[in-house]
Amino acid sequence: xxxxxxxxxxxxxxxxxxxxxxxxxxxxxxxxxxxxxxxxxxxxxxxxxxxxxxxxxxxxxxxxxxxxxxxxxxxxxxxxxxxxxxxxxxxxxxxxxxxxxxxxxxxxxxxxxxxxxxxxxxxxxxxxxxxxxxxxxxxxxxxxxxxxxxxxxxxxxxxxxxxxxxxxxxxxxxxxxxxxxxxxxxxxxxxxxxxxxxxxxxxxxxxxxxxxxxxxxxxxxxxxxxxxxxxxxxxxxxxxxxxxxxxxxxxxxxxxxxxxxxxxxxxx
Amino acid sequence: xxxxxxxxxxxxxxxxxxxxxxxxxxxxxxxxxxxxxxxxxxxxxxxxxxxxxxxxxxxxxxxxxxxxxxxxxxxxxxxxxxxxxxxxxxxxxxxxxxxxxxxxxxxxxxxxxxxxxxxxxxxxxxxxxxxxxxxxxxxxxxxxxxxxxxxxxxxxxxxxxxxxxxxxxxxxxxxxxxxxxxxxxxxxxxxxxxxxxxxxxxxxxxxxxxxxxxxxxxxxxxxxxxxxxxxxxxxxxxxxxxxxxxxxxxxxxxxxxxxxxxxxxxxxxxxxxxxxxxxxxxxxxxxxxx
Numbered sequence: 001x002x003x004x005x006x007x008x009x010x011x012x013x014x015x016x017x018x019x020x021x022x023x024x025x026x027x028x029x030x031x032x033x034x035x036x037x038x039x040x041x042x043x044x045x046x047x048x049x050x051x052x053x054x055x056x057x058x059x060x061x062x063x064x065x066x067x068x069x070x071x072x073x074x075x076x077x078x079x080x081x082x083x084x085x086x087x088x089x090x091x092x093x094x095x096x097x098x099x100x101x102x103x104x105x106x107x108x109x110x111x112x113x114x115x116x117x118x119x120x121x122x123x124x125x126x127x128x129x130x131x132x133x134x135x136x137x138x139x140x141x142x143x144x145x146x147x148x149x150x151x152x153x154x155x156x157x158x159x160x161x162x163x164x165x166x167x168x169x170x171x172x173x174x175x176x177x178x179x180x181x182x183x184x185x186x187x188x189x190x191x192x193x194x195x196x197x198x199x200x201x202x203x204x205x206x207x208x209x210x211x212x213x214x215x216x217x218x219x220x221x222x223x224x225x226x227x228x229x230x231x232x233x234x235x236x237x238x239x240x241x242x243x244x245x246x247x248x249x250x251x252x253x254x255x256x257x258x259x260x261x262x263x264x265x266x267x268x
Numbered sequence: 269x270x271x272x273x274x275x276x277x278x279x280x281x282x283x284x285x286x287x288x289x290x291x292x293x294x295x296x297x298x299x300x301x302x303x304x305x306x307x308x309x310x311x312x313x314x315x316x317x318x319x320x321x322x323x324x325x326x327x328x329x330x331x332x333x334x335x336x337x338x339x340x341x342x343x344x345x346x347x348x349x350x351x352x353x354x355x356x357x358x359x360x361x362x363x364x365x366x367x368x369x370x371x372x373x374x375x376x377x378x379x380x381x382x383x384x385x386x387x388x389x390x391x392x393x394x395x396x397x398x399x400x401x402x403x404x405x406x407x408x409x410x411x412x413x414x415x416x417x418x419x420x421x422x423x424x425x426x427x428x429x430x431x432x433x434x435x436x437x438x439x440x441x442x443x444x445x446x447x448x449x450x451x452x453x454x455x456x457x458x459x460x461x462x463x464x465x466x467x468x469x470x471x472x473x474x475x476x477x478x479x480x481x482x483x484x485x486x487x488x489x490x491x492x493x494x495x496x497x498x499x500x501x502x503x504x505x506x507x508x509x510x511x512x513x514x515x516x517x518x519x520x521x522x523x524x525x526x527x528x529x530x531x532x533x534x535x536x537x538x539x540x541x542x543x544x545x546x547x548x549x550x551x552x553x554x555x556x557x558x
Binding site for chain 1: 421444
């Protein structure tokens, strides 16, 4: 299968220099990781293993000290270390943050409109000098949002489209964050603990969203602590500990690995 | 009496232009700027250049004032937008003081503390039939309505939505592919360019300008006008500006000695500012924790 993202020998030290002393241990120590297209890949590991740091580096919020990140959405391979986060997103990499991160001053609809990533119509005065195109685009974006919500059979969200996002529950805000990734025309999405704070009862909509992503050809890479979820949906697993990938492979193999059972699953 | 009302009306409209153009920057994008009077002043001096030296009519002068103000704002914005919250305020404050000192000390060009006089409103045909002040008032109203329309359209477009999102969460905006710096620079430039309209109207109406009309107090005055409205809707800025202009006049009407009235004006504004800071304080100078 084609690899959409290839990470080679990635190092990151928040101390600045690469000194492997007892005090300044790098957060990432030579991470190698491949994400295959149209696949669900998970990254598991204890707290402080460097999982979120890895996502932040892929996204461009942090720059690596050493190593390569190759991104290949189509035929052409792009090296994406040290590219600004907004440019990385425009290349087709979406991100779900830990916790909820919505625009609290805006309504649900406005949040989803921003998620549609129609960059062209956001120029100042665009709705004046090109109002027909603007109105067309706005209408098609609204239709897209409503069609998607209808498809997900989420009546609650449809009814609260014009409410402020802050009035919604945590789980609903989280679901809006996830839905946003379906609207933005991404090739690869990085999810940081998507199930945290969501009840097992709400997993249904989760499953629907993940299926929608698969249908849309979006590759998913996620950090997850919920092993039930990983067992159920994930095909490939990477186990990370103190900045190193220790075990990788098929989900079943990884989860039945004696060292992971002893070190991680016993606590988790 | 009519002249008195027209006079107040003209001032009110000029301050509405100032408040509405600052509103987008301060309220919608949450970029508190204490340099608005600097752009107001720069625009006024460029107006003087256009009318006294170059003798240009209304529209070319407006375009020149907007362009120069916009360009300067662009240069100022590039380094300042890297700063957040209070630090951005300090950067704009510094700009305010620099502009004031230049206007005050560059005597050969700006006339220093003597200012520039003899700025004339371009001759308009109707001015001979009705009073010049009335014609000015009409032009003032037309410009104010156009400006309010433009800023209304800006605020309720996708551009405005992004600005509103900007004050919530910059990291998330970056993560959905928006260049937050570009948006901050745009809003700063637009706001400063349109302040040029107020400069033009002010300079031609007063026919005389001096640096003291554009000092830090003026910036604070504009900022209070914007914040007084207490709402993100544009009418907040309009009402705030009206209040600020009308308050001294109202105090003049209620038959109290001038000395007390002037002090009372300051006291009322001071108390109002305290109330704003007390109730809306954490929104006024907020940096989102990351």
